[in-house]
Amino acid sequence: MKGDHGRFEALAGAVVLGEATAAERAAFDVHASTCATCAEDLAGAPLARAAIERAGAAETWRPSIGSLVLGRIRDGRRSRFRTTIGALGWAVAVSIVFNVALASGIASRFSPLGSGGDVTSGQTAMRIEFESPAPRLRAAVVSPRAAVAVAPRRARTVRPAVVARATPRPVSHPSVPVEPADDAANVLAGLDLDGPSDAKHVAIEPRPRCSPAAGSIAADATDDATRCAQNVRR
Amino acid sequence: MHDAYVLGLDRTLDADVRVERLVTEYETKLARYVRRFVSDGDFALDIVQDVFFAAYRMLRSDPARELTAGWLYKTATNHAISYLRKKKRRGETVPLGDDAGAFRTDESSAMQLDLQRALGALGEEQLACVLLTTYAGYSSAEAATILGTSADAVRQRVCRAMRTLRTSLGERA
Numbered sequence A: 001m002k003g004d005h006g007r008f009e010a011l012a013g014a015v016v017l018g019e020a021t022a023a024e025r026a027a028f029d030v031h032a033s034t035c036a037t038c039a040e041d042l043a044g045a046p047l048a049r050a051a052i053e054r055a056g057a058a059e060t061w062r063p064s065i066g067s068l069v070l071g072r073i074r075d076g077r078r079s080r081f082r083t084t085i086g087a088l089g090w091a092v093a094v095s096i097v098f099n100v101a102l103a104s105g106i107a108s109r110f111s112p113l114g115s116g117g118d119v120t121s122g123q124t125a126m127r128i129e130f131e132s133p134a135p136r137l138r139a140a141v142v143s144p145r146a147a148v149a150v151a152p153r154r155a156r157t158v159r160p161a162v163v164a165r166a167t168p169r170p171v172s173h174p175s176v177p178v179e180p181a182d183d184a185a186n187v188l189a190g191l192d193l194d195g196p197s198d199a200k201h202v203a204i205e206p207r208p209r210c211s212p213a214a215g216s217i218a219a220d221a222t223d224d225a226t227r228c229a230q231n232v233r234r
Numbered sequence B: 001m002h003d004a005y006v007l008g009l010d011r012t013l014d015a016d017v018r019v020e021r022l023v024t025e026y027e028t029k030l031a032r033y034v035r036r037f038v039s040d041g042d043f044a045l046d047i048v049q050d051v052f053f054a055a056y057r058m059l060r061s062d063p064a065r066e067l068t069a070g071w072l073y074k075t076a077t078n079h080a081i082s083y084l085r086k087k088k089r090r091g092e093t094v095p096l097g098d099d100a101g102a103f104r105t106d107e108s109s110a111m112q113l114d115l116q117r118a119l120g121a122l123g124e125e126q127l128a129c130v131l132l133t134t135y136a137g138y139s140s141a142e143a144a145t146i147l148g149t150s151a152d153a154v155r156q157r158v159c160r161a162m163r164t165l166r167t168s169l170g171e172r173a
């Protein structure tokens, strides 16, 4: 056999499959006239091909696997559905428990300040509020001589008529008499500011000298409270 | 031309509906092809189920993807080759013993059985080329695409396979 005989095998394959062009067929015939192997391939291949085609035509086997395949698909889908429903169920259950806990006030029992309220000391009155979920500062003027503070947490009990939004626009401050410094200090001292409570975030308001803009409350209530306390003690 | 025929036609349909249509159209053709390949009806059915399930997973994850008959045959061929190689590694011969009955029930049973034994003597690559072209009806170019090779390589393997088959069938005749 010649070195490039593989090319003639490919040509023989094309002839057997009925794909050879006229030029390819002619080239193969020229080669087969001098090559015994290719001549045999050319003579014998149609026999083998015919045997395969006859076998295919005579097949009577008709398997039915549709129900198996679709059953497998349905099983997979059911399993995915169960997983999804399970996850949703857990989410709903957790949400219900959480909301019930909030609504019933159970959560507030774990706070040293409960659900907030009014605190008065001397001439200063202070209201503690809890708001949920996003901590937001809120100021409420409770009495003409009072300053107010806020801490994030839960139940909102402020009387709307006297609530002034802390952010973002500056609000002209009502003319409130500035309370004696000692009062504010007492109020702060009356709160358990060392305890693990959100009420530590206390801002004293209004105190023009404590706040950069009169009538507004700085975003960082803790800083303000600290600054105020320092001012008060001065 | 099989490959130009995009299966699972309507892409707005759910994957399971598209696969159901594929199964209806191809289960018999594909099962017979794979049974010829592995000479075992039960394993052929396992393989074909796997192929359709793979098609389902593919359509579910990527509904826009085109699915061709060539893909089904390619996947089935890969499974079949893998199955035969595992058998060879374990030193098992092509069965036919248990499954011969299945081939005998067909017409001209002796010829079927002889042919199946002759096919079983071919290497996997030659077997794939012969079955894809002469049994499944693909051209050498289409078979080349399915097998990831060239059309000339397919033709050459067909030629060599035919030589082996001719010898095997001639000896049995």
Ligand SMILES: [Zn+2]
Pocket (backbone or CB within 6 Å): A001, A005, A008, A031, A032, A035, A036, A037, A038, A039
């Ligand atoms: Zn030659």
